[in-house]
Amino acid sequence: MLILPYLFGMVWACGAGQLSVVQVGLGFAWFVGYFAFFAAATWLKSRFKPRYRDAVVTYSAVAGVLVVLVLLGQVGWWTWGLVFGPLTGIGLWLAWRRRERSLASGLVTVAAASLMPLVIGSQSIFELGGLPTLAGTAAVCFGYFFGTVLYVKTNIRERGRKDYIGYSVAWHVLCAIAMGAMDLGLARWWLVAFFVLCTVRAYVVPMAASRGRAVTAKHLGIGEFVVTAILAAIVVPGLLAA
Numbered sequence: 001m002l003i004l005p006y007l008f009g010m011v012w013a014c015g016a017g018q019l020s021v022v023q024v025g026l027g028f029a030w031f032v033g034y035f036a037f038f039a040a041a042t043w044l045k046s047r048f049k050p051r052y053r054d055a056v057v058t059y060s061a062v063a064g065v066l067v068v069l070v071l072l073g074q075v076g077w078w079t080w081g082l083v084f085g086p087l088t089g090i091g092l093w094l095a096w097r098r099r100e101r102s103l104a105s106g107l108v109t110v111a112a113a114s115l116m117p118l119v120i121g122s123q124s125i126f127e128l129g130g131l132p133t134l135a136g137t138a139a140v141c142f143g144y145f146f147g148t149v150l151y152v153k154t155n156i157r158e159r160g161r162k163d164y165i166g167y168s169v170a171w172h173v174l175c176a177i178a179m180g181a182m183d184l185g186l187a188r189w190w191l192v193a194f195f196v197l198c199t200v201r202a203y204v205v206p207m208a209a210s211r212g213r214a215v216t217a218k219h220l221g222i223g224e225f226v227v228t229a230i231l232a233a234i235v236v237p238g239l240l241a242a
Helices: 004-015 021-047 049-071 075-096 101-114 117-118 133-155 162-181 188-210 219-239
Strands: none
Touching: 004 021, 004 117, 004 133, 004 219, 021 075, 021 117, 021 133, 049 075, 049 219, 075 101, 075 219, 101 117, 101 162, 117 133, 117 219, 133 219, 162 219, 188 219
């Protein structure tokens, strides 16, 4: 979730001949910024235990320097703070409430990560580039990664809960329908097939787990690598051709 949307944006930039040093710098700022967010969330959840403070200060300081350097190269990107600021704030508030594993927390973190292709193609939040392809890429990433949040919950924390399985299946069905209904500038029917596959997985695997079959975090992780690779194989050609 952290890496793939950014890489999709960079693939588009390479294909469109718009790759820049600032976009590479954005990647460093994004990754270190995530470490700062995670450290801060842990610190808040712990009610400010001193052992987490050094990590918060260190990562936040490095991320702050990187963000300033990126903004010196692309001033208009400060406007994305209007989106990422509230998303970050909500995520930290949920950590403070010790709800960092809630669906709401998953929603805001997935939304933030999925916006990265749009950031890379933009001059500012008001001057987006690479449309509709990058908007489609962001939508695909959001659909897939939020679906993954639901899918993992049905196999681990909410194992055996048929209502959660229903939510997960319904989400993937809606994604499949959306892919077919909209022209996102990508391989539309391959994406439909992909989300149909994810729909089947969203039902079969947790139902097997609820009946006592061993589905471990390791199994889920390996499966995610495979499915993510399939998604990349579908999306990348469209980004290069955009």
